[in-house]
Amino acid sequence: MKAISKEFLRPVDDILEKIKEIKLYSKKFEKRIKELEEKSETLTKNVLDELKNIHESITLIQKFCRKLSNAIKQAVEERLEDNLVIQFDELTKILSTITSDIFYVTDNPYWTGLRNMIGKIIEDLGLINDKFINDNNIEQVTRNDSPWNERSKDVKKEYSLNVEIKQKLEKLNAEKIKLVENSIMNEKLKTEYKEKIKFLEEKKNSESEKFNEKIRGLEESLNKKIEYEKETNSLIDSLQKENNDQDNIIREQRMKLKEYENKVGVISGEDTIVPTIISKSVNPNQGKLVESLRYSVEYLRKQNIKQRYNENMKNAIQLFNYSDELTKKSLKIMAKNDQTQKLIYNLYKESSILQKNIQQLSTKPRVVDISKINGISNKNSWISCKYDPQLQISEHNKECKYYQQFQENIQDKIDKLKRNILLQTNDKVPKINENDMVKYLGSVHLSSLDDKAVRTQDNVKN
Known part of the structure; x- marks a missing residue:
């Protein structure tokens, strides 16, 4: 469909350029006529008749365009109802029929009648333009305005002035209404922003208080942990020192125990003291000494084992x-x-x-x-x-x-x-x-x- 329309309307671009040229002539003639009117001058009857004929030709072209557009629109709608696409031959046929009805000429090839009519109008406008320059085609107009004409002109001026004032008032009223609406909207936005600022300030204050409390709590906790770390380090040092002392004591007790074993003939393992040869002639003082040594070694070993147990449990945790x-x-x-x-x-x-x-x-x-x-x-x-x-x-x-x-x-x-x-x-x-x-x-x-x-x-x- 796009290809058909493009092919059908291809000569229209040239026609539109010529129509623009006609519009330029029209504006030029309008300006020249106003100048003549200000000087109380007018064109001769021949020139006016030619302008009238050109106007009739332009009116005929407008009629042709309206009739052509309506016919094409009707044909396209009929094809759409039947789910069909209008063909190029149908369009050219419609164009040819309308051209023969309006311009009484055959349209072969298509758009020939319209282009010939527009070309003739442009040619006539060129001739009239030459006549506008010639002073022989200009006449002086003598006229006396009647009182009612003068009154009608005054009324017309007043009416025009009133219409302009009314339009200005309407425009000002519309601007005033718009300004009032904007003012109301700005007041609402201002109120909303004030409430929002107030809410954000309250939220900021509350959150700052929470953060300050949290910071104070963290500082206190940090101080406590530092103190606890110091106490723990001191306790570890003291325990380490005590452990070293206990090791020294155990070492001394073992040395004493070995000396005693060498005397009484007792064999001791690393973790167990088992008597192998005990003489029946051991005196009570030696038995008490052995018992005191046993309690001392037992206490020291318990303390050592307890400390090792605590360290192992701490590592396991x-x-x-x-x-x-x-x-x-x-x-x-x-x-x-x-x-x-x-x-x-x-x-x-x-x-x-x-x-x-x-x-x-x-x-x-x-x-x-x-x-x-x-x-x-x-x-x-x-x-x-x-x-x-x-x-x-x-x-x-x-x-x-x-x-x-x-x-x-x-x-x-x-x-x-x-x-x-x-x-x-x-x-x-x-x-x-x-x-x-x-x-x-x-x-x-x-x-x-x-x-x-x-x-x-x-x-x-x-």
């Missing part, structure tokens, strides 16, 4: 933060709805119990109370078999064996749980830190192995 998934509370919450988490939580509990029992076993003093052995404290009194060194060692080995078996069972459960987790799909795998769990449970295994090594050394010495 650092492995699991409160927000860690493997902490007791988190595992307990996750174990409510998930079977795998429940198994992990149970393993965590069992491992904690095993670790606690092994730590208790490792901190249990294994110093033999030789003061209650027959032949030292009271030869004739009955002594319970629980004080027998062999029985104590046997019970200790029995507990170690039980905890070792318990640890192996936990390790089997851990391996089984790891295999089950690896077999599950990625969507069902729980988001747990399995390495930390194995690391934690493995620490129990290592502590049990250390205890087993100590126990083996004791058995070898015995």
Whole structure:
């Protein structure tokens, strides 16, 4: 359709250029006629007749354009109703029919009649333009205005003035209304901005107070932490000093104990003092001395073991933060709805119990109370078999064996749980830190192995 319309209207551009030339002539003639009117002059009758003929030709062209546009519009609407596209031949046929009706000429090729008419008008306008310049075609007009004509002119001027004033008033009223509306809108915006500024200032003050309180609280907390750090450092220094003193005392006591063992013939291990050869001729003073040494060594070893235990627990606590998934509370919450988490939580509990029992076993003093052995404290009194060194060692080995078996069972459960987790799909795998769990449970295994090594050394010495 666009191609058809473009082809059909292709000569129209040339026609429009010629129409612009006609408009230029028209403006030029209008200006010349006004000049003649001011000078009370006019054109001759021949020139006016020619202008009249040109006007009729232009009117005929306007009629042609209106009729052509209406016909094309009607044809296009009819084709649209039938869902058809108007053809180029149909358009040329409509143009030819209207050209023959208006201009009484055949339109072949198309637009020929209109272009010929416009060309003739331009040619006539050029001739009239030459006549405008010639003074022979200009006549002087003599006229006397009647009173009513003068009155009509005055009324016309007053009417024109009133119309202009009315238009100005309407324009001013519209501007006034617009200014009032803008003023009202500005007042509303001003009020809104004032409220907004007030709200923001209040919010700023409240937030600044909160931040100031928070800063004060943080400063107080920082000061407390600094003081606590100083106290902790001083306490650590004092404990370190005390530990060094205790080590020195233990070293001195061991040296004294070795001297005594060399005298009385007693063989002592690293963690256990077991009498092998006790003479029946030991006097009571030596027994009291041995008993006092035993209590001293027992106290010092307990303090040393307690300190080591506290340090180990402090290091173990650092492995699991409160927000860690493997902490007791988190595992307990996750174990409510998930079977795998429940198994992990149970393993965590069992491992904690095993670790606690092994730590208790490792901190249990294994110093033999030789003061209650027959032949030292009271030869004739009955002594319970629980004080027998062999029985104590046997019970200790029995507990170690039980905890070792318990640890192996936990390790089997851990391996089984790891295999089950690896077999599950990625969507069902729980988001747990399995390495930390194995690391934690493995620490129990290592502590049990250390205890087993100590126990083996004791058995070898015995």
